[in-house]
Amino acid sequence: MSKYSIGIDLGGMSAKAGLVSKGLLTAVKKCATRAEDPASVTAAALCGLVEEIIAETGIPRAETVVGVGSPGTIDSASGTVVRWTNFHWENVPLGKMMEERLGVRVFVTNDANAAALGEAVYGGGKGCTDSVLITLGTGVGGGIIMNGELVEGARSAGGELGHMVIKTGGILCSCGRRGCFECYSSATALIRETRKAMKKHPESAMWSGVKSESEATGLTAFAAARKGDAAAKRVVSSYVKNLGEGVVNVVNILRPETVIIGGGVSNEGENLLEPLRKFVYERIYASKEYAPLSIVKAELGNDAGIYGAAELARRKAGKK
Amino acid sequence: MSKYSIGIDLGGMSAKAGLVSKGLLTAVKKCATRAEDPASVTAAALCGLVEEIIAETGIPRAETVVGVGSPGTIDSASGTVVRWTNFHWENVPLGKMMEERLGVRVFVTNDANAAALGEAVYGGGKGCTDSVLITLGTGVGGGIIMNGELVEGARSAGGELGHMVIKTGGILCSCGRRGCFECYSSATALIRETRKAMKKHPESAMWSGVKSESEATGLTAFAAARKGDAAAKRVVSSYVKNLGEGVVNVVNILRPETVIIGGGVSNEGENLLEPLRKFVYERIYASKEYAPLSIVKAELGNDAGIYGAAELARRKAGKK
Numbered sequence: 001m002s003k004y005s006i007g008i009d010l011g012g013m014s015a016k017a018g019l020v021s022k023g024l025l026t027a028v029k030k031c032a033t034r035a036e037d038p039a040s041v042t043a044a045a046l047c048g049l050v051e052e053i054i055a056e057t058g059i060p061r062a063e064t065v066v067g068v069g070s071p072g073t074i075d076s077a078s079g080t081v082v083r084w085t086n087f088h089w090e091n092v093p094l095g096k097m098m099e100e101r102l103g104v105r106v107f108v109t110n111d112a113n114a115a116a117l118g119e120a121v122y123g124g125g126k127g128c129t130d131s132v133l134i135t136l137g138t139g140v141g142g143g144i145i146m147n148g149e150l151v152e153g154a155r156s157a158g159g160e161l162g163h164m165v166i167k168t169g170g171i172l173c174s175c176g177r178r179g180c181f182e183c184y185s186s187a188t189a190l191i192r193e194t195r196k197a198m199k200k201h202p203e204s205a206m207w208s209g210v211k212s213e214s215e216a217t218g219l220t221a222f223a224a225a226r227k228g229d230a231a232a233k234r235v236v237s238s239y240v241k242n243l244g245e246g247v248v249n250v251v252n253i254l255r256p257e258t259v260i261i262g263g264g265v266s267n268e269g270e271n272l273l274e275p276l277r278k279f280v281y282e283r284i285y286a287s288k289e290y291a292p293l294s295i296v297k298a299e300l301g302n303d304a305g306i307y308g309a310a311e312l313a314r315r316k317a318g319k320k
Numbered sequence: 321m322s323k324y325s326i327g328i329d330l331g332g333m334s335a336k337a338g339l340v341s342k343g344l345l346t347a348v349k350k351c352a353t354r355a356e357d358p359a360s361v362t363a364a365a366l367c368g369l370v371e372e373i374i375a376e377t378g379i380p381r382a383e384t385v386v387g388v389g390s391p392g393t394i395d396s397a398s399g400t401v402v403r404w405t406n407f408h409w410e411n412v413p414l415g416k417m418m419e420e421r422l423g424v425r426v427f428v429t430n431d432a433n434a435a436a437l438g439e440a441v442y443g444g445g446k447g448c449t450d451s452v453l454i455t456l457g458t459g460v461g462g463g464i465i466m467n468g469e470l471v472e473g474a475r476s477a478g479g480e481l482g483h484m485v486i487k488t489g490g491i492l493c494s495c496g497r498r499g500c501f502e503c504y505s506s507a508t509a510l511i512r513e514t515r516k517a518m519k520k521h522p523e524s525a526m527w528s529g530v531k532s533e534s535e536a537t538g539l540t541a542f543a544a545a546r547k548g549d550a551a552a553k554r555v556v557s558s559y560v561k562n563l564g565e566g567v568v569n570v571v572n573i574l575r576p577e578t579v580i581i582g583g584g585v586s587n588e589g590e591n592l593l594e595p596l597r598k599f600v601y602e603r604i605y606a607s608k609e610y611a612p613l614s615i616v617k618a619e620l621g622n623d624a625g626i627y628g629a630a631e632l633a634r635r636k637a638g639k640k
Contacts, residue, residue, distance in 0.1 A: 082610065129474075130478075144573075144574075146466060146473070147469050149467050151471070153450055153574050153576065154576065154577045154611040154612070155575075157606035157611040158466075160572040160573065160575075160605045163572040165486055166485055166488050167487065168562070175603075176603065242488070245485050245488050248485070249484040249485055249569075250573070252480040253464075253479070253480065254473050255472075255473025255478035255480075283497055285477070285480045285495050286393065286475070286477035290402065290477065291475035291477040
């Protein structure tokens with residue numbers, strides 16, 4: 001039985017690892033990652049983080065397991081990074097490479113799924129059996145936990161919540177379809193609509209402190225809306241409505257107890273969540289009175305992936 | 321350990337029960353059901369079916385469990401029919417009522433979820449860990465099996481696949497939203513569009529054998545399209561496109577290995593499935609080459625609910 005579980009969040013600029021024990025993250029280590037490095041070098045760097053943690057904490061190697069949340073398409077059954085475009089990785093057997101070096105078992109999953117499991121168990125979904133994480137960043141990602149288990153789908157290809165069409169024939173998405181949730185609810189979409197509204201409304205408070213609309217961020221419209229700016233209010237209200245349509249869809253399909261909102265836009269907190277809750281609660285198929293539903297902000301920030309990767313490793317090691 | 325599992329499919333006109341043993345359905349019994357009967361009478365009738373099966377097959381009561389798939393909103397944890405509008409049922413503790421009479425354990429779930437589990441284990445999804453059943457009938461219903469388990473959501477309120485908006489601002493749905501999948505992909509929607517096209521095209525082959533457009537059914541457009549009728553072809557092609565958008569959404573979110581299409585419209589078989597597959601395979605986020613995906617017709621027809629209810633009872637009894 002493995003008693004100690006180390007989680008690693010692998011990213012395009014850096015990797016971060018830590019020991020998750022009794023719900024606490026300790027001995028956090030970090031290293032840089034580079035797209036130009038061969039996969040073996042990156043794998044070795046991750047193993048280095050694990051070795052540092054083992055050395056610092058003195059946990060017995062025989063009772064340790066490692067989980068990695070990685071970007072890209074992951075086949076978690078075999079621990080393979082099937083494709084990570086930014087790093088030009090194709091079929092990198094990351095789990096096996098690390099196991100050979102470390103002499104401990106290594107499990108790999110998609111970073112979004114790892115974050116969802118982390119939030120479900122240790123963050124916004126703590127105490128729930130069913131939760132969904134929706135991250136509003138460059139794109140819209142997410143992860144699903146139902147019956148207490150991560151729902152990854154065949155070859156871990158599920159959880160693509162952003163690629164659900166909510167407006168057939170709408171904006172062209174990077175996936176080739178038109179009208180995806182992501183085209184309306186990502187930070188990218190919010191910024192696009194903010195800039196459009198700024199062009200149209202030179203009098204808007206969205207211009208305060210910026211010289212060109214290209215300086216606008218995902219926070220611009222929310223900030224100006226708080227000041228009562230009409231154009232900004234329309235941008236926010238339209239954003240919340242589109243986000244709400246997608247959230248209601250996910251709730252009707254899965255009916256989690258908690259929807260956890262993460263990613264950059266979630267930093268707006270209650271400014272985002274309050275109108276979102278109102279929109280969602282009025283429209284879900286089974287009422288909130290029948291099946292309680294909460295909509296909360298992600299709690300673990302950038303550490304969600306470490307928590308989740310460690311949790312997944314602990315669970316998978318316990319099963320096999 | 322319960323060795324024998326009896327499944328019951330409760331409907332608004334009749335109830336059907338049978339013993340599911342080693343994947344085979346035997347000793348099928350049927351009785352009428354009436355909305356005007358008190359719930360206790362209906363529960364007693366269901367118990368009667370179970371008694372008949374026990375008497376006929378000689379299975380030991382102590383080793384028998386019963387599963388019921390019921391219409392309406394079900395709290396499967398407590399075996400309660402929370403609401404079944406057609407029968408004016410509110411908070412009927414069907415499971416407990418039957419347990420008291422029968423002296424065997426009774427588990428209750430939603431009929432659509434029961435059918436999804438039946439198809440997943442014994443029908444179109446046999447051998448798969450992850451499958452989704454989408455039924456195209458008066459509405460669009462469904463059920464989700466992931467990681468081999470039924471995904472019911474909080475208080476069994478999930479699986480409302482029909483109430484996923486695919487066209488924001490579109491046709492008004494019975495649920496109060498606009499543009500739900502169900503408004504475009506149910507048999508009802510297909511018939512609506514068929515009748516509209518008939519009115520517009522008096523020359524169409526959709527008129528063959530019918531005097532008024534009100535006689536058109538869900539099969540009318542498919543039949544005329546096979547004869548090469550242009551207006552009918554447009555109805556079918558638009559129906560498949562809308563159905564496809566919803567199916568791609570479900571696949572991107574959950575990535576099952578198999579999507580099982582059931583309900584009246586599924587009787588069109590390959591006439592429906594072939595163009596549907598083409599639409600879906602071209603649009604799903606992770607390619608079919610990466611994660612194989614099949615789209616098949618439901619195999620168990622009206623027996624899916626019995627199979628699934630029996631399977632659920634067998635599983636739940638094994639756990640507790």
